[in-house]
Amino acid sequence: DTAVSQTPKYLVTQMGNDKSIKCEQNLGHDTMYWYKQDSKKFLKIMFSYNNKELIINETVPNRFSPKSPDKAHLNLHINSLELGDSAVYFCASSQGFGSTDTQYFGPGTRLTVL
Amino acid sequence: QKEVEQDPGPLSVPEGAIVSLNCTYSNSAFQYFMWYRQYSRKGPELLMYTYSSGNKEDGRFTAQVDKSSKYISLFIRDSQPSDSATYLCAMTKAGGTSYGKLTFGQGTILTVHP
Numbered sequence: 001d002t003a004v005s006q007t008p009k010y011l012v013t014q015m016g017n018d019k020s021i022k023c024e025q026n027l028g029h030d031t032m033y034w035y036k037q038d039s040k041k042f043l044k045i046m047f048s049y050n051n052k053e054l055i056i057n058e059t060v061p062n063r064f065s066p067k068s069p070d071k072a073h074l075n076l077h078i079n080s081l082e083l084g085d086s087a088v089y090f091c092a093s094s095q096g097f098g099s100t101d102t103q104y105f106g107p108g109t110r111l112t113v114l
Numbered sequence: 115q116k117e118v119e120q121d122p123g124p125l126s127v128p129e130g131a132i133v134s135l136n137c138t139y140s141n142s143a144f145q146y147f148m149w150y151r152q153y154s155r156k157g158p159e160l161l162m163y164t165y166s167s168g169n170k171e172d173g174r175f176t177a178q179v180d181k182s183s184k185y186i187s188l189f190i191r192d193s194q195p196s197d198s199a200t201y202l203c204a205m206t207k208a209g210g211t212s213y214g215k216l217t218f219g220q221g222t223i224l225t226v227h228p
Contacts, residue, residue, distance in 0.1 A: 004157070031214055040122065041200055041221040043158065048214055055213045090157050097214035099146040099206050105157030 003027050004106035006091050012112045013081055021076045021109045023091030031055075032074040033092040033103065034066060043090070049074055050097050078111075086113045117141050120203055120219025129228050133190040137203035137219045140184065144217070145208040147179050149188045152200045152221065161201075162188065193226045200224070 004025045013019055025032060033056070034046040048056035049068045063079040074091060088108045094101040120137045127133055135149075146165055150158035162177040164170045164186075170177045178187040186205075190197055203219040206212040 033214065041152075041202075041223070043202060043218040043221070045215055045217075050213075056215055092157075094214060097212070099208055099212050099214075100163075101214060102160050102163070103214065103216065105159065107157050108155075 004091055004093055004104050006106040006109050008109060010110050014114055015081055015083060017081050018079045019081060021089055023074045023106060025072055025093040027093055027104060029093040029095050030071055031094045031097045034076050035090040035092060037088040037090060048097065055097060081113045083113050086111055117217050118203065118205060118219040121222055122220050124223040124225060126225045126227065127193055129193060129195060129226055131193050133193050133224060135188040135201050135222050137186050138184055139205060143207045144205040146206045147186050148204040149177060150202040150204055152202060158202055195226050195228055198225045
């Protein structure tokens with residue numbers, strides 16, 4: 001039983017297209033995150049939601065728009081894809097957003113923009 | 115300069131060796147420190163978590179924090195081929211100000227060969 005799942009696992013698309021990545025967690029957690037991991041393995045937070053409310057919004061282009069329809073889901077929509085968007089995107093969840101709340105990561109979505 | 119610096123390696127050691135992985139950080143507001151392990155094509159998973167300066171041991175793994183030097187380490191004793199992975203240090207501020215935001219190091223790629 002996968003705790004944090006993402007779809008799709010791989011996404012190959014052309015520059016300028018719009019795409020979405022979906023994330024679901026079955027842990028009953030209140031907080032969900034999106035991270036971006038570049039080709040050098042550097043992992044950086046993009047967004048965080050707690051009880052469907054945005055609590056972290058790092059310096060991310062407006063082309064990226066997260067949406068949380070409910071506590072168990074956090075989707076990421078990307079408009080007008082650029083070459084630099086190629087990366088692995090990880091969803092994560094935690095019970096709360098305190099310093100001691102363990103974050104559980106999904107398997108990642110490998111996005112390639114051609 | 116990044117807030118968290120980690121030698122990306124790669125690091126290659128023979129089975130049974132003691133491995134030392136290190137991170138330095140510049141932000142003295144960081145109070146909680148974590149090590150994540152990431153196997154190839156998988157999401158990161160929490161390995162160890164520490165708060166105070168000193169050592170914390172869990173089986174073959176020891177996490178060490180020196181807040182005065184802004185330096186953290188992870189030691190792996192009797193390393194095994196199954197330890198081959200990327201190890202990411204992560205840290206966060208105390209209390210509610212963090213909102214769950216983890217700041218990661220670049221990750222060190224470790225290979226343990228039989």
